[in-house]
Amino acid sequence: MAVSISIANVGTYGFTVLAARILGPHQYGAVAALMATVLVTSVLPLGLQATGARRVSAEPEHRAEIEREVLRVGWLSALGLGVLLLVASPALERLLRLDSLAPAMLVAATSVPLTLMGAQSGVLQGERRWAPLSLIYLALGIPRLVIGVAFIAWHPTQTFAMLGIAIAAVCPAVVGWLALRHRPRPAEAAPAEADRQHPTADILRETAHNSQALLAFFALSNADIIVARHTLDSHQAGIYASGLILTKAMLFLPQFVVVVAFPDMSTAESRRPALLRSLGLVAVLGVLGIAGVLLLPRLALAFVGGSAYSQVSGQLWLFAVLGTVLSMLQLLVYAVLARSGRRPVLFVWLAFSLLIVGGLQATTVTWLLWTVLTVDSLLLLALLLTDVLRPRQLAPAADDLPRPTPAA
Numbered sequence: 013m014a015v016s017i018s019i020a021n022v023g024t025y026g027f028t029v030l031a032a033r034i035l036g037p038h039q040y041g042a043v044a045a046l047m048a049t050v051l052v053t054s055v056l057p058l059g060l061q062a063t064g065a066r067r068v069s070a071e072p073e074h075r076a077e078i079e080r081e082v083l084r085v086g087w088l089s090a091l092g093l094g095v096l097l098l099v100a101s102p103a104l105e106r107l108l109r110l111d112s113l114a115p116a117m118l119v120a121a122t123s124v125p126l127t128l129m130g131a132q133s134g135v136l137q138g139e140r141r142w143a144p145l146s147l148i149y150l151a152l153g154i155p156r157l158v159i160g161v162a163f164i165a166w167h168p169t170q171t172f173a174m175l176g177i178a179i180a181a182v183c184p185a186v187v188g189w190l191a192l193r194h195r196p197r198p199a200e201a202a203p204a205e206a207d208r209q210h211p212t213a214d215i216l217r218e219t220a221h222n223s224q225a226l227l228a229f230f231a232l233s234n235a236d237i238i239v240a241r242h243t244l245d246s247h248q249a250g251i252y253a254s255g256l257i258l259t260k261a262m263l264f265l266p267q268f269v270v271v272v273a274f275p276d277m278s279t280a281e282s283r284r285p286a287l288l289r290s291l292g293l294v295a296v297l298g299v300l301g302i303a304g305v306l307l308l309p310r311l312a313l314a315f316v317g318g319s320a321y322s323q324v325s326g327q328l329w330l331f332a333v334l335g336t337v338l339s340m341l342q343l344l345v346y347a348v349l350a351r352s353g354r355r356p357v358l359f360v361w362l363a364f365s366l367l368i369v370g371g372l373q374a375t376t377v378t379w380l381l382w383t384v385l386t387v388d389s390l391l392l393l394a395l396l397l398t399d400v401l402r403p404r405q406l407a408p409a410a411d412d413l414p415r416p417t418p419a420a
Contacts, residue, residue, distance in 0.1 A: 302333060
């Protein structure tokens, strides 16, 4: 999983670098904005993946029923999101000042297989089938690099860039379909909606909650660059953005830990040990990364842009610390989703609000960096106190109780 996710991230990064070089500033600016739109819509497939993985791992005795319902919700969500984005494509064209309507329509086309892939990945993750899940991640990153770059080399335009991305997005969905095409059927006929242990509406509600929780984390982890564009001059904002390259690398480095640990965090008996082990591993990886930045400052500077960004060299270790804090926050957010928690997600939205208010007061890169690091660290402490360090209880907390279903 670690290797496949790393290769997928390298593939996405490679496509970004080559697209910027081939397309030029005008065309690439639009493509970057379109890819950011695709990233925002990815909270739905990630929410689906978390829902499917939690339900399959927590109730393996109902695996066949859960898988059928999760895939059903995957199709419904994919088609619904695709239609919604298609209707919104004229507004997206005007908002992003695109050359034509076609690139915006291709965002809608891209969202359909990616959302379906989220449901498929959740089933495979819940079953702990790491080999096919690894292939899905590889199929997510490598085709985007190969097909996407081939299309923009053929015609360096916004439309062909998004066409390549849309075609590449089909690949992981096909891999997921191949991995799940021979699933065992339930022995009995499909029950009526009212008799299902995992009705479609229930899965949709959980998916909606998981998606907004992940949206909260995405908003928190990306708000600072927007704040920087508003509070700092263009040069300082660029310096801050270069440091965030290292932050994002530290954030995505332990992503495989979240994927592998999530099924264990979904079961009551193994949740706490899995979470503690995972937090420890993420912390160790973070310390190694921070030490590497301190010991090899020139290499770290080259990684974030080279000598043109030398002003940030003395603060790169702080950006590495920020990335480590964010990676631990990501793990804790998924731990909340693994137990169907609700209240801790409010802390994330509160931290997002504090970051915006505090960040808008900053006038220097250092001031903004310390503001963001302080807010994220306080959130980390709050989640640790409420989710990890709280005393064990004889009965589950109200936040952990299962939601009532129509059958109940």
